[in-house]
Amino acid sequence: MPLRVPELAPSLGRVLVPRRLVDPWVPLDDIREELATRVIELGGEARAAAVREERERVLEAVSRRAWLGAWERAVRRAAERVARALDGEIERAGQQVRMARRRWRRRLLSGPEKRAIAARLATGGEPFVAALDVLEQTAARAREASVLDKEVHAEWQEALRTAARRLEVAWLALEAVVADERRRWAPEIDAVAAWRPSLWPLFAAWVPLTLLLVWLGLVLGGYLAAPAWLARRLGF
Structure with a gap:
């Protein structure tokens, strides 16, 4: 019995169609759209493999590894963008008060600080990763399921939908952390803006x-x- 891959777009929610009152202080929509597109592409690849009755390829296309790779890329890109935006604000503040270049450059984000931002952005993905663990378990059962194991197939389909819903939660948490990062670094930027030459x-x-x-x-x-x-x- 070929595996039937459910439509994932409805479960992606605000990853696919954002509903927010205020846009993030750094542009994230292209990253969000890339993430949603990648998930939909994975579903499409899985359905194409299902038509060919290639069960292993179906499971691989929407595997834990594939989902996690898409999420980690989104987190990495968002962290890089936040770090660049913060560095840009520090630089502009330093130039406005005519701070020496070497002085404001010392205040730019270090490597460990950038990695810390990425780690904080990823924290909201814990429920999503937990859902992927469940998906991996159900995929293992679906791999060996027979035609009569309809319940196993249904569990795997529901695990896919749950992963998509948890991805929405993870993305919204990421946007919240992005907003927090600006507040976290505001004192540092304000200190540069308030600097005056001795x-x-x-x-x-x-x-x-x-x-x-x-x-x-x-x-x-x-x-x-x-x-x-x-x-x-x-x-x-």
Whole structure:
């Protein structure tokens, strides 16, 4: 009995059709659309294999590995985009206050900080990964199921739909973490924007020069005696 692959688009929900009041502060729709497209493509590949009665290919097309690969790529791209956006805000803030390039560059995100962002974005995927574990278990049973094992087939189909629904939950959690990242880094960006150059170099240069000019004025005005070397030079 060939496996029947359910339509996954309805279960993807807001991964496929977003419903939000405010757009994310960094563009994510292209990443979301790529994720939804990839899942639909996996379903299409599985259905094509089902028509050819290639059960192993069906199970492989919508396997745990295939789903997880699509999700991890989306997380990685989103993390890279968030990191670039934060670096851009730090750079713009530094340039606006005329901070030295080497100074604001030291405040850009480090490698560990970028990896931490990716890890935080992935945390919402835990229910999705758990659903994939269940999918893998049902796929193992479906692989050996006979024509009469309709219940096993139904469990596998439901596991696919559940994985799609959990992917929606994971994506919404990712968007929430993206919003949190801006709040997390706001103090760092505000600190750059509030930076002002130190005045001590100006004092160090101008105070001695000012004192010298005042002293010279008093000497020339006759209020102070001129040193011998200055008197000779000025013809006093």
